Amino acid sequence: MSNGIVNLPPLLRTLRRNRTGPILIGIQIALTLVIVCNCMFIIQQYLRHMNSPTGIDEANIFTLTNAWLVTPNDLEARIKGDLAAIRAMPGVLDAVATLSYPLAGYEASISISPAPGPRQPHAGVHLYDVDEHGLAAYGLKLVAGRWFTSTEVLSVPFDERRFPAETVVTAALATRLFRTANALGQVFYFDPDHPCRIVGIVERAHNAVVSYRDEDSIFLPVLPLNNALNYIVRSWPGQQASVLQSVGRTLYSLSRQRVIQNMRPYSTTRHRAYTEDRANAVMLGVVCVLMLSVTAFGVIGLTAYWVTQRRQHIGMRRALGARRVDIFKQFQAENLLIASAGSLAGIVAGLACNLWLLSKLDGLQRMSPAYIFMVAIIVIVLCQFAVLGPSFRAAAISPAQAIRNL
Amino acid sequence: MLGYYLELAIRSLRRNVVLTTLMVAAVGVGIGTSMTVMTTLMAMSGNPIPGKSKQLFVPQIDNWGVKSHRSVSDAEFVPTQLSYRDVTAFMSAHVGVRQAAMYSLGLNVNPAVGTPFPAIGRATYRDFFGMFEVPFLSGTVWGQAEDNRREKVVVLSSRLADRAFPQVDPIGLTISLGGRDYRVVGVIRPWTPTPRYYDLSVAFGETEDFYLPFTTAIDEQIESNGPFICAGEGEVAQGWPGRVNSECVWLQFWVELPTLAYVRNFRSFLQGYAANQQQSGRFHWPPWVQLQDVTDWIASKDNHVVPQGIRINALMTVGFLVVCLVNAIALMLAKFATRRVEFAIRRAMGATRVDLLLQCLTESLIVGLIGGVLGLGLTAAGLGGLRALHGVIGTQSAMGHLYSQNIEAVLVTLVVAVIATGCSALYPSLRASRVQSGLQIRAL
Numbered sequence: 001m002s003n004g005i006v007n008l009p010p011l012l013r014t015l016r017r018n019r020t021g022p023i024l025i026g027i028q029i030a031l032t033l034v035i036v037c038n039c040m041f042i043i044q045q046y047l048r049h050m051n052s053p054t055g056i057d058e059a060n061i062f063t064l065t066n067a068w069l070v071t072p073n074d075l076e077a078r079i080k081g082d083l084a085a086i087r088a089m090p091g092v093l094d095a096v097a098t099l100s101y102p103l104a105g106y107e108a109s110i111s112i113s114p115a116p117g118p119r120q121p122h123a124g125v126h127l128y129d130v131d132e133h134g135l136a137a138y139g140l141k142l143v144a145g146r147w148f149t150s151t152e153v154l155s156v157p158f159d160e161r162r163f164p165a166e167t168v169v170t171a172a173l174a175t176r177l178f179r180t181a182n183a184l185g186q187v188f189y190f191d192p193d194h195p196c197r198i199v200g201i202v203e204r205a206h207n208a209v210v211s212y213r214d215e216d217s218i219f220l221p222v223l224p225l226n227n228a229l230n231y232i233v234r235s236w237p238g239q240q241a242s243v244l245q246s247v248g249r250t251l252y253s254l255s256r257q258r259v260i261q262n263m264r265p266y267s268t269t270r271h272r273a274y275t276e277d278r279a280n281a282v283m284l285g286v287v288c289v290l291m292l293s294v295t296a297f298g299v300i301g302l303t304a305y306w307v308t309q310r311r312q313h314i315g316m317r318r319a320l321g322a323r324r325v326d327i328f329k330q331f332q333a334e335n336l337l338i339a340s341a342g343s344l345a346g347i348v349a350g351l352a353c354n355l356w357l358l359s360k361l362d363g364l365q366r367m368s369p370a371y372i373f374m375v376a377i378i379v380i381v382l383c384q385f386a387v388l389g390p391s392f393r394a395a396a397i398s399p400a401q402a403i404r405n406l
Numbered sequence: 407m408l409g410y411y412l413e414l415a416i417r418s419l420r421r422n423v424v425l426t427t428l429m430v431a432a433v434g435v436g437i438g439t440s441m442t443v444m445t446t447l448m449a450m451s452g453n454p455i456p457g458k459s460k461q462l463f464v465p466q467i468d469n470w471g472v473k474s475h476r477s478v479s480d481a482e483f484v485p486t487q488l489s490y491r492d493v494t495a496f497m498s499a500h501v502g503v504r505q506a507a508m509y510s511l512g513l514n515v516n517p518a519v520g521t522p523f524p525a526i527g528r529a530t531y532r533d534f535f536g537m538f539e540v541p542f543l544s545g546t547v548w549g550q551a552e553d554n555r556r557e558k559v560v561v562l563s564s565r566l567a568d569r570a571f572p573q574v575d576p577i578g579l580t581i582s583l584g585g586r587d588y589r590v591v592g593v594i595r596p597w598t599p600t601p602r603y604y605d606l607s608v609a610f611g612e613t614e615d616f617y618l619p620f621t622t623a624i625d626e627q628i629e630s631n632g633p634f635i636c637a638g639e640g641e642v643a644q645g646w647p648g649r650v651n652s653e654c655v656w657l658q659f660w661v662e663l664p665t666l667a668y669v670r671n672f673r674s675f676l677q678g679y680a681a682n683q684q685q686s687g688r689f690h691w692p693p694w695v696q697l698q699d700v701t702d703w704i705a706s707k708d709n710h711v712v713p714q715g716i717r718i719n720a721l722m723t724v725g726f727l728v729v730c731l732v733n734a735i736a737l738m739l740a741k742f743a744t745r746r747v748e749f750a751i752r753r754a755m756g757a758t759r760v761d762l763l764l765q766c767l768t769e770s771l772i773v774g775l776i777g778g779v780l781g782l783g784l785t786a787a788g789l790g791g792l793r794a795l796h797g798v799i800g801t802q803s804a805m806g807h808l809y810s811q812n813i814e815a816v817l818v819t820l821v822v823a824v825i826a827t828g829c830s831a832l833y834p835s836l837r838a839s840r841v842q843s844g845l846q847i848r849a850l
């Protein structure tokens with residue numbers, strides 16, 4: 001006992017004699033590991049999701065919803081008039097009218113297929129209506145091809161469906177449909193009679209609704225003639241506040257027969273879109289912290305009890321020549337042994353739990369074993385810290401004091 | 407006898423305050439966390455119309471042929487709404503006791519005084535109100551005649567009535583919606599079925615502010631404010647006539663079938679209808695239909711009523727509760743073990759094992775109860791936190807309902823706390839009561 005290494009056989013013998021406590025602590029550590037590592041892993045995915053870029057110039061964009069009290073007969077001219085007035089405002093870089101936009105919370109979607117024919121595989125995509133100003137109004141990054149020209153833009157009344165022959169898609173969708181990001185000139189089909197050619201590819205454009213697949217979006221050269229439309233306004237850096245303040249006045253000066261609502265900077269849209277994810281991430285984070293504290297306090301409580309229970313035993317060993325550091329080490333080692341055994345079980349169960357979750361839930365990824373090992377080490381270190389107090393108290397027991405009660 | 411156990415229990419709990427506190431805290435934190443999620447989950451999957459949830463039915467029909475021959479990718483699902491041609495067929499067949507087709511509307515209200523504002527409404531039939539037990543504040547629903555004559559009448563929510571007609575009884579007055587005038591025939595009380603089962607496209611939101619006759623809304627070609635989903639084959643909708651003849655789905659239909667005979671009758675009608683559509687050449691696939699009551703409808707996988715994140719949280723917090731209870735078991739074992747001598751003396755003085763067992767259990771149940779009360783407080787705090795995270799103000803709104811405790815949730819919390827602690831105390835108590843009197847006293 002005089003060297004630095006703790007004697008293992010007597011340690012195991014002590015643990016064997018008093019099985020239930022250590023087993024329970026082991027189980028608790030294993031369960032803690034299973035839950036904490038899965039929680040942290042899911043939190044990490046939420047965070048990545050919440051921070052995923054939309055591909056648009058978020059800092060300088062704001063949106064508003066314009067609805068006419070009574071749908072005017074010259075709706076197309078009214079919308080174009082509104083857009084022209086906004087574009088002419090000082091501080092405005094560009095503007096566009098659309099039914100839906102990235103993270104809007106509601107989608108306009110359509111099913112497309114990379115080949116004609118009714119039984120082809122197809123994909124549901126989110127679509128954004130834009131005119132020739134769309135690229136500048138969103139601040140998108142065009143990585144290949146070109147944007148739409150004004151002659152390509154179709155005006156489509158709300159109760160009609162017309163299919164443009166050109167489109168701009170995200171690189172992610174191009175890859176998914178044609179297995180290459182270089183899909184310029186490729187054709188997909190709305191239905192066998194309506195092919196659509198890819199004339200441009202943008203780096204990214206987030207979907208309108210938050211889900212586990214982020215960038216299945218296409219842009220179509222369409223001016224939707226709907227009573228209610230969203231106006232996307234991009235201002236020059238630093239000008240947003242003043243534009244936000246005066247845009248209402250500009251629109252009302254054209255006509256008062258309208259309702260303007262949901263006027264808000266894009267940062268608010270992003271914040272609202274991820275409300276659910278944020279709440280869940282916080283919830284799981286709280287669970288992790290509470291779980292680690294409960295386990296740490298449990299270890300403290302139980303070890304403290306063991307120390308009290310084994311006072312005489314400790315006193316005896318001290319009287320027979322064991323040093324304080326030996327007693328201290330014994331308790332630390334005991335805990336290390338229990339925590340390691342528990343962690344081992346927890347690692348296996350945690351990976352199994354992750355696989356089970358994968359089979360039950362959409363959009364989750366497989367957890368790497370390295371990750372769970374890292375969490376295991378955190379838990380073991382935490383337990384070592386938790387046991388410090390009781391260990392010191394055990395080491396402080398003096399031989400005389402402990403044996404006096406014999 | 408119970409008084410004696412209680413006295414002993416309290417004395418023992420006070421003797422080792424640290425261990426007691428740890429136990430109570432473990433139980434309380436575990437209960438608080440899991441009940442925070444469970445309360446939300448209970449509200450989300452609760453029964454919005456307990457008396458009639460087994461009498462109200464929603465039919466589904468696969469008018470896209472999804473079930474039979476199209477490749478099913480992640481973007482595809484059996485339609486959960488109906489096309490106009492199907493609901494009109496269901497309405498005119500009149501197979502149930504009551505039935506109503508409906509869809510969501512969004513119109514601007516132009517009040518006599520003040521600025522115009524947008525409002526959400528619903529186009530439906532008069533049976534909507536009787537079928538779903540909508541409470542009226544004043545006036546009443548329009549009659550069968552108004553449904554048939556496509557009259558411009560409207561039922562308002564009390565919220566909209568207060569805003570558009572402050573301090574006036576609006577019954578008989580007209581209100582301008584979307585540029586047309588409607589005569590107010592009734593005002594309903596606040597009514598928020600949670601989840602909003604009759605149209606799950608917004609499962610946890612406010613109910614509508616106005617209700618128009620379905621026939622009137624169709625007549626005036628008012629477009630739907632809800633999901634309008636087109637898939638499947640058939641011609642592409644052009645204009646309003648194309649829209650109502652298309653295979654696009656955008657309507658809901660509910661039917662009241664009070665007895666099993668009615669249900670059987672409707673089911674065979676539905677199957678016959680779908681088979682007819684195949685024979686007439688509209689469907690090139692074997693008919694697939696489904697008829698579900700409110701409970702099944704909410705639980706249906708196609709509707710995604712309970713978000714996946716909540717289910718993950720529920721799973722994780724229940725796991726956390728288990729950890730807390732394992733922790734409590736270990737602490738109880740430790741606590742009872744320190745009192746072996748006390749138990750031995752009581753055994754020697756004539757207490758039976760059952761007496762000791764009961765005493766240990768009493769002590770644990772007190773811990774459970776205090777932990778439960780702590781858990782209640784923590785649940786309230788947790789729900790408050792969730793409200794803040796979701797930006798919900800107050801507990802009166804539809805979202806507020808999800809994050810607030812009701813009597814039911816409070817009782818469940820306490821019962822869960824006591825039962826969970828009782829179960830985890832069983833093993834430590836049994837072990838403690840099995841003490842050998844002679845052995846322990848000799849060791850004194």
